Amino acid sequence: MPMLEVKEIRKAFDGLKVLDGVDLSVEKGDVIAILGPSGSGKTTLLRCLNFLETADSGEMIFDGEHFRLGHVSHRDIARLRKKTAFVFQNYNLFLNKTALQNVTEGLIVARKMPRDKADEIARKALEKVGLLDRCDHYPSQLSGGQQQRVAIARALATDPEIIFFDEPTSALDPELIGEVLAVMRQLAEEGMTMLVVTHEMGFARNVSSKVLFMEDGVVVESGASKEFFENPKSERTRAFIRNITGEPAV
Amino acid sequence: MSERLIGILTDSFGKILLPGLTMTIPLTVISFSIGMVIAVACALVQFAKIKILTPIVRTYIWIIRGTPLLVQLFIIFYGLPNVGIVLDAFTSAVIVFSLSTGAYCAETMRAALESVPRGQMEAGYCVGMSYMQIMRRIVLPQAFRTAFPPLSNSLISLVKDTSLAANITVVEMFMATQRIVARTYEALALYIEVALIYLLFSTVLEQLQRWGEKKLNTYGGQK
Numbered sequence A: 001m002p003m004l005e006v007k008e009i010r011k012a013f014d015g016l017k018v019l020d021g022v023d024l025s026v027e028k029g030d031v032i033a034i035l036g037p038s039g040s041g042k043t044t045l046l047r048c049l050n051f052l053e054t055a056d057s058g059e060m061i062f063d064g065e066h067f068r069l070g071h072v073s074h075r076d077i078a079r080l081r082k083k084t085a086f087v088f089q090n091y092n093l094f095l096n097k098t099a100l101q102n103v104t105e106g107l108i109v110a111r112k113m114p115r116d117k118a119d120e121i122a123r124k125a126l127e128k129v130g131l132l133d134r135c136d137h138y139p140s141q142l143s144g145g146q147q148q149r150v151a152i153a154r155a156l157a158t159d160p161e162i163i164f165f166d167e168p169t170s171a172l173d174p175e176l177i178g179e180v181l182a183v184m185r186q187l188a189e190e191g192m193t194m195l196v197v198t199h200e201m202g203f204a205r206n207v208s209s210k211v212l213f214m215e216d217g218v219v220v221e222s223g224a225s226k227e228f229f230e231n232p233k234s235e236r237t238r239a240f241i242r243n244i245t246g247e248p249a250v
Numbered sequence B: 001m002s003e004r005l006i007g008i009l010t011d012s013f014g015k016i017l018l019p020g021l022t023m024t025i026p027l028t029v030i031s032f033s034i035g036m037v038i039a040v041a042c043a044l045v046q047f048a049k050i051k052i053l054t055p056i057v058r059t060y061i062w063i064i065r066g067t068p069l070l071v072q073l074f075i076i077f078y079g080l081p082n083v084g085i086v087l088d089a090f091t092s093a094v095i096v097f098s099l100s101t102g103a104y105c106a107e108t109m110r111a112a113l114e115s116v117p118r119g120q121m122e123a124g125y126c127v128g129m130s131y132m133q134i135m136r137r138i139v140l141p142q143a144f145r146t147a148f149p150p151l152s153n154s155l156i157s158l159v160k161d162t163s164l165a166a167n168i169t170v171v172e173m174f175m176a177t178q179r180i181v182a183r184t185y186e187a188l189a190l191y192i193e194v195a196l197i198y199l200l201f202s203t204v205l206e207q208l209q210r211w212g213e214k215k216l217n218t219y220g221g222q223k
């Protein structure tokens, strides 16, 4: 049984249909890369899954529980959010908190964990992303790549069932992308369930197990990543892959 | 400068400073504290767009900012007794200055709250925090830092504005000076003397502001 399933999710902004009936199925341990041109609704999809946006309609099944999107109570939203984590394109670290406090905040404040236990978990998470030595630095004192790694540590610390990544490397200077991707690859290898909007084809091809290709608010093609890249079914997918890998259009 | 004048100035220094310490400063501190509570509450109401309260807050700010402090003082102290509400001068002054600080600082705080990046709130939700927890621990502290310099300005203005309370019989520094002038006719020297004492108070506050800004700056610039 899938851990997270979404059916016919729809969302419009002022009449503009941004998600036009998207289906998604995530098994435990899946690493799904969500690809697609800019404006195709990828961010909106992730935000609806985490209730940062309210979908107009659709169905969500999370851990066997059914929810009618657009009609989920505040209490359920709060409960569901505690099972997930989100990594933003622009990190969104708490600017008034150190790296360590960024990670402990969700534990101490939201989950009422004792401080020493939260500190221990946070240190482990920061160690995992290679930033234990920066735990007392504020976001303004960290590079983009380091900030994003702290954001990943913050996501990890809450022991989520799934982590949503929205273009986690898009705001980074090219030389900083590698360090973030390395951390994500490690998580993938450890079996973390991840839904990753990305333009990094290397990650989609080599790290993710499945690919979901979106355009204009609909899923054009989805399947195992190997199959997707080696044997794309639709012409639009072929055009997209040609475009993004820079191979000449035939 | 004649010996008589020097005598008057030294003699009056204590007589002006004393009401400064026992009236001007308490009036400022009490009014500013109450005003800040009003300001934060009004800013939060507007920031959260609470339905019925927002227009009430807007109306309050509109009235207070659109009318002179002196007129407000007269309405509360000289006007209200006509409808049976008699307040002593100090209380009247505290009410007027608190409401005034509240209105101006509410606008400062609202702008500061709105300057906190949206993503801070969203990140808070994503780690499982509630709206109130995010406001208290993430958004308000950042807003306070942004608002600190303009709020300090308001505080310094308030110290000087308390001199208006002399008009409703509050014996603060300016009133005390006026009384000495009435006795000695040394208007120029004495009013300069009280001006310098106000300047002293403002300078101390400016130094405190600088120190506070340095303390608040620990987490660096916003990116």
Ligand SMILES: Nc1ncnc2c1ncn2[C@@H]1O[C@H](COP(=O)(O)OP(=O)(O)O)[C@@H](O)[C@H]1O
Pocket: A013, A014, A018, A036, A037, A038, A039, A040, A041, A042, A043, A044, A045
């Ligand atoms: N809050 C919003 N209000 C109005 N339009 C929005 C909003 N968020 C996204 N959109 C629009 O929805 C479309 C899809 O956006 P998005 O989900 O960000 O796409 P992607 O992440 O694939 O680039 C775009 O046309 C964008 O302008």
Ligand SMILES: [Mg+2]
Pocket: A042, A043, A044, A167
């Ligand atoms: Mg996007």
